Amino acid sequence: MADVRAALTRAHHEEWARVVAALTRRFGDLDIAEEAAAEAFATAVRRWPADGVPPNPGAWLTTTANRKAIDRIRRESKRGDKHQEAQMAYGHEPEPLGAIDDDRLRLIFTCCHPALAVQTRVALTLRMVAGLTVPEIARAFLVRETAMEQRITRAKAKISAARVPYRVPSAEDLPERVSGVLAVLFLVFNEGYLASGPGTDPLRPGLTAEAIRLTRLVRALLPDDGEAAGLLALMLLTEARRPARVSSGGELVPLAEQDRAAWDAALIAEGHRLVRERLAAAAAGAVPGRYQILAAINAVHTSARDMRDTDWSQILALYDRLARLxxxxxxxxxxxxxxxxxxxxxxxxxxxxxxxxxxxxxxxxxxxxxxxxxxxxxxxxxxxxxxxxxxxxxxxxxxxxxxxxxxxxx
CATH class of the missing domain: 1.25.40.10 (Tetratricopeptide repeat domain)
Known part of the structure; x- marks a missing residue:
């Protein structure tokens, strides 16, 4: 198993960006490219321990990712027909296989192992699953690139030395791993909403869309987890402002200068509804966490018709509460x-x-x-x-x- 993990690590470092770039050129869709690459790595996690590491792991991943992309395109084009066929064959919606019916989310939960410190498991998962580079991860954690590289290397060594079981978590495992998963999704979203590297587009909507999609799945898996709902609300209210954040000349537009009519009203409405749900839960005795408070702050911002209408006293009170937490x-x-x-x-x-x-x-x-x-x-x-x-x-x-x-x- 250690050999499999080592091969996956090498292949990920060497092939992830190349596979995504090649698939993006071929299919013209970054979302499909990233999803197919993630599915290929998820397949490797399942198959390599039994079948052995292929002679050329990078080529294997590239070929598998291409097939996954083609399969996804075909599925999307035939989704309606397949849905009807499933209903006719089973008489009801087919049950999902396992606790997590999504390859990428399953892999994130698998990598967020509680044997590692939260920051370490988050950094390792961002590198191995989300495809973020070491510089991007280092900037997210406010540490030097060399320090982050060492942290990730030590995490891999600990997994190998301690023989940490690399298995898909059961439904009972999810609550103890969800905090790390939410942290991964939050950082992936942030990198998409305002990319930190000089060699990328200022905004990476493919990352934000995927982070939102996966967070919706987490909330469906753990409907009583307040932080999952809070993070989804935070993402929606933040994403709603994206159309107004960069000018036609390619310059960042700060909140005070944004055209609020360009904000996505549907995302704001959904985000506000989630915040109200969490406020009701807090009134009933639930203790709000970090993401819920951040979502409430964003709800105040997106409730104001104009910057001058912003309730800054409420925002300050929320930050005071967040600072204690x-x-x-x-x-x-x-x-x-x-x-x-x-x-x-x-x-x-x-x-x-x-x-x-x-x-x-x-x-x-x-x-x-x-x-x-x-x-x-x-x-x-x-x-x-x-x-x-x-x-x-x-x-x-x-x-x-x-x-x-x-x-x-x-």
Whole structure:
């Protein structure tokens, strides 16, 4: 089994991006390409332990992924007929095989093994299943690439040394693994909503769509899990704003300047409904988690017809609650934005400056600080902060926006 895992690891590192790129060129659809690649790896997990590792794992995965893509296209074109045939043959909807009737989600639950620390299992799964690169994962965790590479390598070594069973989890296993799965899906969504690498498109809708699809499946599997519902609401309310986030010139449009008429009303309505459900559960005694509070914050933003109508006091109260649950510097930075609207940029700047030691390599820290300094009329210091944010930012749309804001300084 260790040989199988090692072969899968090598093949994933060497072939994932190439397979996805080749299938995208052939079929013209990134979603189909990524889904087929994931299905190929899931098939390898099932078959290689019994059949042995093929002589050329990369070629095997490429061929299998091509077949999976063709099968999916055929299934989509004949979905209606097949659905009728199934109903006629069984007299009812056929039961799914196993606890998780989706290859990619099954593989994510399998990799999120509780024997590993949560951050480690999330990082490993992002690399092995979601196809994110080590630099992308490192940026998500705010660590150096070398440190993340070492973390992933140590996780693989621990799995091998401890003989951690690599098996599909049963229904009883899902609750103890769901927190890691939700963390994986949240980070995949974030990478799609605002890509962190300089060599990719600013937005990657294929990733956000897949993250939402899989989160819907998690919620269906665990309907009583409040965080699964909260994460789905958060994704929907965030995704709803995507049509207004990048201008025709390829520049990021901040929330205050977005055309709210361009937001997706259907996604907002669904997200608000989920938030109301979680608020009702909280009123009945349920304790909301991180994703539920973040969803509530986004519900406040998307409820305002105009930036000036935003209920900043409610947002600040929600961030205060979130900070008690998750006292991270990023939460403190986002809280400072609300403080600036209520108490002024000088009070917010004092709070932001206290985070420098922890967020010096995080470009939103410098972008936030630059904006606060601009509002205070401290142009030279603002320019220096913008320069640092531009240096650290990888997203081309975000870099264009920051550059324009810097160049507008007196």
């Amino acid at each position: 998750d006292p991270s510097p990023i939460i403190a930075l986002n809280r400072a934005v609300a403080v600036a609207e209520l108490d002024g940029p000088d009070v917010a700047l004092a709070a932001v400056d206290r985070l420098e030691g922890e967020l010096a390599g995080y470009h939103p820290y410098h972008a936030t600080r630059a904006d606060l300094l601009r509002r205070l009329g401290r142009s030279e210091q603002s320019r220096a902060a913008y320069d640092k944010a531009i240096e650290l930012a990888g997203n081309t749309a975000e870099t264009a926006y920051l550059t324009r804001r810097r160049d507008q300084l007196a």
